[in-house]
Amino acid sequence: MKRSEVMQKHKDYIFPCVVNYYTEPLVADRGEGKYLWDLEGRRYLDFFGGILTISVGHANPKVTSRIKAQVDRLQHTSTVYPNEQIVALAEKLAQITPGRLQKSFFTNSGTEANEAAVLLARMATGSFEVVALRHGYSGHSLLAKSLTAQAPWRRAGVISVGVTHALSPYCYRCPLGLTYPGCGVACANDVEDVIRTTTSGHIAAFLAEPIQGVGGFITPPKEYFKIVFNIIKKYGGLFISDEVQTGFGRTGKKWFGIEHWEVEPDILTTAKGMGNGVPVGATVATPEIADAFQGMTISTFGGNPVTSVAARATIEVIEEERLLDNAHEVGNHFRSRLEELKEKHPLIGDVRGKGLMQGVELVKDRKTKEPAPQETNQVMERAKEHGLLIGKGGLYSNVLRIAPALNVSKADVDEAIQMLDKAFAEVKV
Numbered sequence: 195m196k197r198s199e200v201m202q203k204h205k206d207y208i209f210p211c212v213v214n215y216y217t218e219p220l221v222a223d224r225g226e227g228k229y230l231w232d233l234e235g236r237r238y239l240d241f242f243g244g245i246l247t248i249s250v251g252h253a254n255p256k257v258t259s260r261i262k263a264q265v266d267r268l269q270h271t272s273t274v275y276p277n278e279q280i281v282a283l284a285e286k287l288a289q290i291t292p293g294r295l296q297k298s299f300f301t302n303s304g305t306e307a308n309e310a311a312v313l314l315a316r317m318a319t320g321s322f323e324v325v326a327l328r329h330g331y332s333g334h335s336l337l338a339k340s341l342t343a344q345a346p347w348r349r350a351g352v353i354s355v356g357v358t359h360a361l362s363p364y365c366y367r368c369p370l371g372l373t374y375p376g377c378g379v380a381c382a383n384d385v386e387d388v389i390r391t392t393t394s395g396h397i398a399a400f401l402a403e404p405i406q407g408v409g410g411f412i413t414p415p416k417e418y419f420k421i422v423f424n425i426i427k428k429y430g431g432l433f434i435s436d437e438v439q440t441g442f443g444r445t446g447k448k449w450f451g452i453e454h455w456e457v458e459p460d461i462l463t464t465a466k467g468m469g470n471g472v473p474v475g476a477t478v479a480t481p482e483i484a485d486a487f488q489g490m491t492i493s494t495f496g497g498n499p500v501t502s503v504a505a506r507a508t509i510e511v512i513e514e515e516r517l518l519d520n521a522h523e524v525g526n527h528f529r530s531r532l533e534e535l536k537e538k539h540p541l542i543g544d545v546r547g548k549g550l551m552q553g554v555e556l557v558k559d560r561k562t563k564e565p566a567p568q569e570t571n572q573v574m575e576r577a578k579e580h581g582l583l584i585g586k587g588g589l590y591s592n593v594l595r596i597a598p599a600l601n602v603s604k605a606d607v608d609e610a611i612q613m614l615d616k617a618f619a620e621v622k623v
């Protein structure tokens with residue numbers, strides 16, 4: 195198909211809610227390593243990886259060879275027959291997830307992983323109410339949308355029964371108008387206020403992302419989650435860490451984002467980067483909590499042999515190539531290069547994130563912090579013209595989300611910075 199035909203068919207046959215980036219959307223054709231090619235043969239350095247999903251590079255041969263072999267051997271059985279691939283992946287997850295997390299329920303997506311986590315927390319505690327965070331994003335189902343707290347993702351028919359939202363630890367736009375560290379991390383205490391005033395006082399769970407992804411890589415102060423954890427326990431709740439974006443080494447040094455904040459979750463959910471692009475998700479819980487699941491449930495494709503093999507191969511590449519360290523080192527380099535860009539371009543109000551999950555918030559004026567969504571689009575368009583793909587997010591659509599594969603080098607980062615620098619210089623304000 196030609197580009198124009200793809201675009202026409204997209205318009206004719208796909209829900210319009212499936213929006214594309216760019217005024218002239220990029221029609222993707224193939225990927226290899228850090229590069230993505232469009233249908234017309236143009237090559238791009240991919241620093242968004244299909245929304246933080248390509249962990250070890252496009253078409254990584256160590257992953258695809260295992261997928262191909264598994265497709266030829268056994269593609270699908272459903273979970274009614276145990277197989278070696280599902281148990282091997284579950285065992286690996288038990289080894290790399292923090293604390294006493296041990297048993298997994300496999301799904302096809304992050305949305306379903308969060309659904310299963312909340313359902314399990316309700317069964318395990320006998321309570322119903324859930325506290326989530328403003329600016330959070332949890333997925334596209336009705337429950338996940340009700341946990342989500344950004345209006346554009348919640349339109350029409352989303353009702354948050356039994357879900358309340360506490361303040362986000364969004365230091366750059368502190369909801370309490372305070373400044374860290376003088377604030378004493380006062381936003382964390384809002385979780386207790388919310389429980390006392392908007393719930394029955396007995397909660398099933400608190401669910402949060404260690405760094406809010408779609409919300410614009412909002413990175414909490416290091417004390418935040420420790421304070422919240424103690425509050426949650428006081429009211430009988432389980433701590434659910436949504437690692438759909440922060441999981442599998444993305445934040446550098448550690449496998450999971452929550453480990454940076456020194457809190458042991460009761461339930462952890464994951465998807466995206468777990469399988470380098472295959473549709474796989476997981477809800478991982480401690481044995482007692484997992485064993486509290488009542489009644490029957492099934493995910494026909496959950497723990498599928500092919501996706502299980504892909505996830506295990508991805509984890510093994512991360513281990514063999516020491517990509518947790520690489521994400522940390524290259525991430526630090528990336529961060530300092532982005533801070534340099536901030537010195538140079540007044541459009542940049544804030545740089546934040548961890549490892550290879552770096553966010554750049556754009557503002558029209560550093561004093562008023564008025565969001566700059568049009569300028570953000572311009573930077574994305576110009577970066578694409580120069581051959582660099584990045585993403586965006588944030589309630590105001592003014593945060594660049596930049597997240598290359600975990601095996602990029604400092605030289606790749608320098609190349610991306612050059613393209614970003616040019617893009618910023620070309621923005622018309």
Ligand SMILES: Cc1ncc(COP(=O)(O)O)c(C=O)c1O
Binds near residue numbers: 304308332334437
């Ligand atoms: C933190 C978080 N949780 C859940 C989800 C939903 O995952 P999925 O799109 O795989 O259903 C997303 C997707 O962006 C996410 O960022």
